[in-house]
Amino acid sequence: MITIKFYRFFSALILIFCAINLNAQETEVMIRAKAKDAKFIGSSIGGAKIIIREALTGEILAQGLTTGSTGNTDKIMKQDWKRGEDLAEESTAGYKATLNLKEPVFVTIEAIAPVNKKQARAISSTQLWLIPGKHITGDGIVLEVPGFVIDILSPQTHNSFKESEEITISANIVMMCGCPVEKDGLWGANQYEVKAVLKDARGEQTMLTLDQKNTASYFEGKTSLAKGLYELMVYAYDPVSGNTGVEKTNIIIN
Known part of the structure; x- marks a missing residue:
């Protein structure tokens, strides 16, 4: 009796399931x-x-x-x-x-x-x-x-440098699809504003323009800094489309 009831119940569930799936x-x-x-x-x-x-x-x-x-x-x-x-x-x-x-x-x-x-x-x-x-x-x-993909290549996170030592700041910058940014290219580096912003522990900022060099999407600039701890931010800005991108890291000047 239990088996028959269970069978009927199970069959009813299958029919309901099939009806739902048919809809x-x-x-x-x-x-x-x-x-x-x-x-x-x-x-x-x-x-x-x-x-x-x-x-x-x-x-x-x-x-x-x-x-x-x-x-x-x-x-x-x-x-x-x-x-x-x-x-x-x-x-x-x-x-x-x-x-x-x-x-x-x-x-x-x-x-x-x-x-x-x-x-x-x-x-x-x-x-x-x-x-x-x-x-x-x-x-x-x-x-x-929206955005740019920015990878800071140098300096690397927590790198340390001597005071007044020349520091190379470089970044790879592409569109969000990975498309390259280069001078006179379809995504022209000369159209974009690319800068490094170095902020010390007191909040004072030093800005540096990064220029696109011989390799597509590669931007570089050089600077030197006083002793301290710095946050390094690299940004890209397109004044035509309003597109923006940012990448950050931290460095040490001894």
């Missing part, structure tokens, strides 16, 4: 992260972390990394954009989520990028309704991520 519809959503004034964020710089959440509860519905190329440079950066035409191509970086939806759901979509560059990482997000069976493909949902 759910597969829904594809393409999400891309695009660097401000540059290209798509993809495999070459580690990608963007994409998270789709149910907006009200915060439940994660899907997550993953954008993978693929940064896209077609001419189409993205040089040609006029036309309404209805995709910027992305088949190989262009993106993350495609496949959701099983039973009813429309209001979601928050976040792009955290570049995911492997903690000092430059930024979050871009949007909210929208997803409707069962209504795919969002092509360019999909494009989230713009």
Whole structure:
């Protein structure tokens, strides 16, 4: 008797489960992260972390990394954009989520990028309704991520120098998609303001302009300092787009 009741109960659960699944519809959503004034964020710089959440509860519905190329440079950066035409191509970086939806759901979509560059990482997000069976493909949902990726190459963290010794301050600076910055390039170093700011323990600042040298994305300047502990900040600023980026470290002058 117990076995029969259990069998009937179990069968009923299966029928309910199947009915629920029959009502759910597969829904594809393409999400891309695009660097401000540059290209798509993809495999070459580690990608963007994409998270789709149910907006009200915060439940994660899907997550993953954008993978693929940064896209077609001419189409993205040089040609006029036309309404209805995709910027992305088949190989262009993106993350495609496949959701099983039973009813429309209001979601928050976040792009955290570049995911492997903690000092430059930024979050871009949007909210929208997803409707069962209504795919969002092509360019999909494009989230713009502002910033520059700045890596201070020298001095290294906690390096010490003698008072009045010449110090070389250098940094590697690229767009958030990893695209290079160089003189007379598509992302022109001569357009950007790149400076090092050295702040001592009293809060007094010394500023130094860093110039792009022979290697793409490499910026350098030289200075000397009085004895003390210093915070070193390197920033990049584009007065045309308003794009900014910062990296910090600390050094010692004996």
